[in-house]
Amino acid sequence: MTGTRQPGPAGGRRIELTVDAVANGGWCVARHEGRVVFVRHTLPGERVVAEVTEETTRFLRADAVEILEPSPDRVTPPCPFAGPGRCGGCDWQHASPQAQRRLKADVVAEQFRRLAGLDLKVVVEEVPGSPDGLGWRTRVRFAVDRDGTAGLRKHRSHEIEHVTACLIAHSAVEEIGAERLAWPGAASVEVVAASGGDRAVIVEPEPRRRVAIPEVDAAVLLDEGRRGTRALRGRASLTERVGRRDFRVTASGFWQVHPGAAATLLDAVLDFGRPEPGEWALDLYCGAGLFAAGLAEAVGPEGAVLGIESEPQAVQDARFNLRDLPQARIERGRVEEALDRLRIERADLVVADPPRAGLGRAVVERVAGLEASRVVYVSCDPATLARDVAWFAEHGYRLDDLRAFDQYPMTHHVECVALLVRDVI
Numbered sequence: 001m002t003g004t005r006q007p008g009p010a011g012g013r014r015i016e017l018t019v020d021a022v023a024n025g026g027w028c029v030a031r032h033e034g035r036v037v038f039v040r041h042t043l044p045g046e047r048v049v050a051e052v053t054e055e056t057t058r059f060l061r062a063d064a065v066e067i068l069e070p071s072p073d074r075v076t077p078p079c080p081f082a083g084p085g086r087c088g089g090c091d092w093q094h095a096s097p098q099a100q101r102r103l104k105a106d107v108v109a110e111q112f113r114r115l116a117g118l119d120l121k122v123v124v125e126e127v128p129g130s131p132d133g134l135g136w137r138t139r140v141r142f143a144v145d146r147d148g149t150a151g152l153r154k155h156r157s158h159e160i161e162h163v164t165a166c167l168i169a170h171s172a173v174e175e176i177g178a179e180r181l182a183w184p185g186a187a188s189v190e191v192v193a194a195s196g197g198d199r200a201v202i203v204e205p206e207p208r209r210r211v212a213i214p215e216v217d218a219a220v221l222l223d224e225g226r227r228g229t230r231a232l233r234g235r236a237s238l239t240e241r242v243g244r245r246d247f248r249v250t251a252s253g254f255w256q257v258h259p260g261a262a263a264t265l266l267d268a269v270l271d272f273g274r275p276e277p278g279e280w281a282l283d284l285y286c287g288a289g290l291f292a293a294g295l296a297e298a299v300g301p302e303g304a305v306l307g308i309e310s311e312p313q314a315v316q317d318a319r320f321n322l323r324d325l326p327q328a329r330i331e332r333g334r335v336e337e338a339l340d341r342l343r344i345e346r347a348d349l350v351v352a353d354p355p356r357a358g359l360g361r362a363v364v365e366r367v368a369g370l371e372a373s374r375v376v377y378v379s380c381d382p383a384t385l386a387r388d389v390a391w392f393a394e395h396g397y398r399l400d401d402l403r404a405f406d407q408y409p410m411t412h413h414v415e416c417v418a419l420l421v422r423d424v425i
Contacts, residue, residue: 293322
């Protein structure tokens with residue numbers, strides 16, 4: 001059947017390839033006997049020997065295992081656990097930080113060209129806090145094997161690479177030493193280090209097994225699945241600091257993982273959105289209230305901000321974080337449902353920071369119907385962003401500006417902030 005996945009055998013056949021352009025997801029593209037080959041651990045322009053890891057009737061996946069003609073952008077990976085068949089947490093350790101940003105810019109531009117019909121000049125900006133691309137990740141989730149040893153998953157695999165340290169993890173995460181401790185009975189261990197100095201370890205137990213938790217210098221929480229997360233020791237929330245404002249964030253909740261990301265994105269959102277005193281602004285998928293707080297301070301007591309969030313604990317956090325801003329209000333619910341329930345028919349400014357799946361057509365149509373003069377769209381997936389920008393165009397919104405940020409160095413991920421403006425006829 002066309003498109004059926006047929007995983008290649010371990011130590012699969014080897015083919016020689018000349019690598020073409022970068023592709024979304026940490027791959028580069030090559031061709032072999034008329035079929036597209038998606039190759040990891042290589043760079044555009046290289047000639048490599050690649051080992052096939054997966055084969056379908058339409059394409060192959062492969063790992064570059066020998067570099068015959070290297071790119072000038074190639075460097076020795078700083079992490080000893082990076083490479084074919086090893087840890088899957090990083091995609092571009094073999095490229096210089098400057099080259100990584102160029103590759104990500106090419107990916108963003110290609111997604112907008114293919115999905116939105118726009119030719120853009122994209123520059124991916126460095127985010128302060130990790131000049132060498134290492135030591136930035138403030139939240140790391142480790143898988144745990146049956147023996148209680150923590151590690152990181154291999155690429156597209158359930159297998160665990162047992163690492164002694166993660167080089168992209170923040171130093172406060174590595175100080176916990178999760179990789180060097182025993183976690184019998186655990187399925188996963190997540191270590192979080194907040195900018196306010198708090199740290200937490202969230203342990204997910206294996207079904208029907210008792211988990212033994214070692215002594216660690218952090219709050220300890222037990223993730224009991226549908227029953228939620230409860231604190232065994234310490235507080236279940238952390239303090240994140242952005243500028244002069246502190247944010248309470250549930251340890252198991254969402255916050256940007258790069259230490260410089262929250263301030264960088266807030267500045268970009270306010271710069272694009274240009275909120276004015278007295279305006280009416282919406283913050284969709286508002287999380288713990290980062291953007292809502294900035295918007296509320298900008299519109300002042302004569303204006304108003306409505307944040308909408310579906311996750312119950314994030315709603316509680318946001319309400320707590322904005323308690324000194326009476327012009328800000330937080331409502332729980334799915335965006336389109338909440339907008340309808342609250343009978344929201346207009347706005348001056350809309351900020352949206354949806355999950356990786358993007359807004360989707362229904363929410364785009366609902367937001368466009370508000371006739372806001374500006375929509376600021378924050379996205380961690382350039383493909384769904386470009387798709388949604390094309391749908392906004394059908395409702396009279398054009399892409400006025402775009403910024404991209406390298407807040408996930410060494411990986412293929414890139415964060416974008418887009419400004420959409422409504423053309424008034």
